[in-house]
Amino acid sequence: MITTVTFNPAVDKTAQVETLVTGGLNRLQNVRQDAGGKGINVSKTLKAIGVPSRATGFLAGNAGQFIRERLTDLGIAHDFVEIRGNTRTNLKVLDAAMTLTELNEAGPACSADDIRRLEETLAAAEGILVLSGNVGPGVPEDIYRRLTETAQRRGLQVILDADGGLFREGIQAGPDVIKPNRFELSQYFGMPEETLDTDTMISLARQLMEAGTRLVVISMGEDGSLFVTADRALVLPALKIPFQSAVGAGDAMVAGLACSLEQGLDLEQTAVLAVALSAGACMTEGTQPADAVTVEDLKVRVTWEEA
Template sequence: MIYTITFNPSIDYVIKVENFKPGAVNRVVSEQKYPGGKGINVSRVLNNFEVKNKALGFIGGFTGQFIKDSLQSEGIYTDFIEVSEDTRINVKLNSNEETEINGAGPTIKEEDLNKLFEKIEALTSDDYLVLAGNVQKSLPVNIYSLIQEKCASKKVKVVVDTTGEALTSTLKYNPLLIKPNNHELSEIFNVEITNREEIIHYAQRLREMGAQNVIISMAGEGALLICNEGVYHASAPKGTVKNSVGAGDSLIAGFLAKYSQTSNIVEAFQWGAASGSATAFSMDLCEKEYVEELITQVNITKL
């Protein structure tokens, strides 16, 4: 089973306003509400691939119930822990320019966190666990590494998608996959990276620090996979970018959907790259049929 954890889910309230004017009454032209959060995005894309998975995390109040109901209506298994404060709402305003207003999220108490630990301790070597996104200030800064420590003895296959120290602190537990982009890679090592060779060099350092596989996403320039078999480049298919939200989460989901079935790291990389692009070219998260359409445009080259 593949499990995802979203510590700070959200309702993503996306509204479109013509010629937004601050300080005035503005009329909404269109609106959508989506269950949001990086782990939830991974769960939704896996579900689009008909891959069984379960979404874990913390929800609260009527907003949390909306997220739970939305996911279950799509056929996604959930096992959320309910907290006393409401799940946050993130507002994404599309007008002459894009504006985002993100909520802070609820406080997670120690007893809530212990409930999550109990669920994690039940996982086995047959399971995958996706740790994705930022976490609330009420949680320990090393929460990802604490979870990985619990997973290590069970040989749970862990995927980590976060940044900075939260990422590097997990490497000693040998995550199956990490996925920083080229800008996050620069921030990790506090350097300016200007070319592909430097990206590969610093990605190799992440492997030396413990990551089994590293994927570096580079937007329109495709992606790089650094693994035991070598270094591979995936070309980016052609298309019009409509949505930047969830492309990285879709890459992870596409990768896991294929890897969990075949254990072929390079093939999984190709499907991940196609999934990330399919979401970028869609208004919502990618559908399986569109990924299958784009897969032939993703050329894998061993460097």
């Protein structure tokens, strides 16, 4: 079973404008609201391809209830811890040039007791644990490291998708799979992003494996992605698709990684599935995942080469 953890979920409100005007009036078009947050997006993608998961984390207030109801409507199992306040709402605005502007709230504060209750909920997790996204106020930066250590002692496999201090702390526990993007990799190693060629990124990825990580996946947007193990590296170009929005593309890739771990897929199969799911997410509005038929069509178009 795959369990996804979202510490700081959101009602994702997405909209379009012809041109975003700062300091003036913008009339939004095609407005939609989705249950969001990185772990929740992973669960939504898994559901779309017929893979069950359980979503957990923190929810609060009316916005939290909206997310619960939406997940129930989607048929996604969930077991969130209720906390005080109100789950955040994030506004994502896409203009005609496909430039995305995001306005994200901080989210409600979490107490030590809230975190303890979530840890108790996670004690029932089996199989694969997905830790992704930022955390709300009050959550310590070492939380992903602690949860990874606890999960691995119990025999779970862990996927980590985080940045900043959460990433820095989390990788110390050696999660099985990590998925930084190229910018996050450059930030972690203190190197300009433009200096990161393929060989450099492969070398840096293997440095990240020193604590026990087995697979590092580096997403590079329109430049594709890298899948790196201790002895192999695959380079996959991005697919040419009718682009709608990159929102949720990284989460869809993580869903592919989780599914691959659960099903025991080899490196090539893992890369093909993850890239197809990510491309499919870019073809939909908001944080909707692509449907299973679209994903299968995309899989046959994915190419890769050894680096």
